[in-house]
Amino acid sequence: MKNSLLLKSALALAMAAPLLASAESQLVTGAGTATARLDLRVVIPRVLFLGVGSGAATPLANNGSINTLTFDYSTNPLDVGTGAAAASISNDGPLPGGNAVPVRVFGNDGQITITATNPANLTSGADTIPFTxxxxxxxNAALPAPGFNGGTSLPTLAGRVTNQTANWEYSYANATTPAFGTYSGRVTYTATMP
Incomplete structure (x- = not known):
């Protein structure tokens, strides 16, 4: 019975030995040198980040704020349809404000493509202004803004890493005279990486 228990204990210990962590060691008696090796690793996660407006200031984290850029002709209504700039261009996002919106893209696994998608028109009830x-x-030419309606851009990368910032500046052509209203539409920017 003792032999059976001893055999079972030895077998269990032998099976568990590979599961035990052990560092390398070497014992030298007399003259000579002893060496021991250690493997080192650094783990870098695959990351893709795109921030527009308030999200650009977030240090690679999620931010659910969607900012609004407004071209307001309330104080210069006679300029509607003439091509003149709005008297007030406001941005509820971070600096720099006005028609400029901060953007940041970061990725570490190859060429990033940014695509813009949006509806055909900005709407105010049944009235529309074309997104065109x-x-x-x-x-920053290293972070080009994709055009609306499915436009794409390729930010500049170094090796396989992209880390670019820019201000994207928006303009309203004011080439048509729509009916009164507040016209709204949303562009969605999507970054993809291989």
Whole structure:
């Protein structure tokens, strides 16, 4: 019985030995040197980040705020349809404000593509202004703004890492004379990485 218990204990210990963590060691008696090795690892997660407006100031975290950029002709209504700029251009997002919206893109696994999707029109009830009346440019050629209606852009990367910031500046052409109202429409920017 003792032999059976001893055999079972030895077998259990032998099976568990590979599961035990052990560091390398070497014992040298007399002259010589002893060496021990250690493997090191650094784990970098795959990351893709796109922030527009308030989200651009967030340090690679989620931010659910959707900012609004407004071209307001309330104080210069006779300029509607003439191509003149709005007397007031406001942005409820962070600095710089006005028609400029901060943007940041970060990714670490190859070329990022940013795509813009939006409805055909801004709407106010049944009245519309075509999205083609709006345009966007960038302050940083390394982070181009995609055009509306499915436009795409390719931010500049270094190796396989993209880390770019810019201000995207929006314009309203004011080439038509729509009926009165507050016209709204949303553009959605989507970043993809291979």
């Amino acid at each position: 009346e709006l345009s966007v440019t960038t302050t």
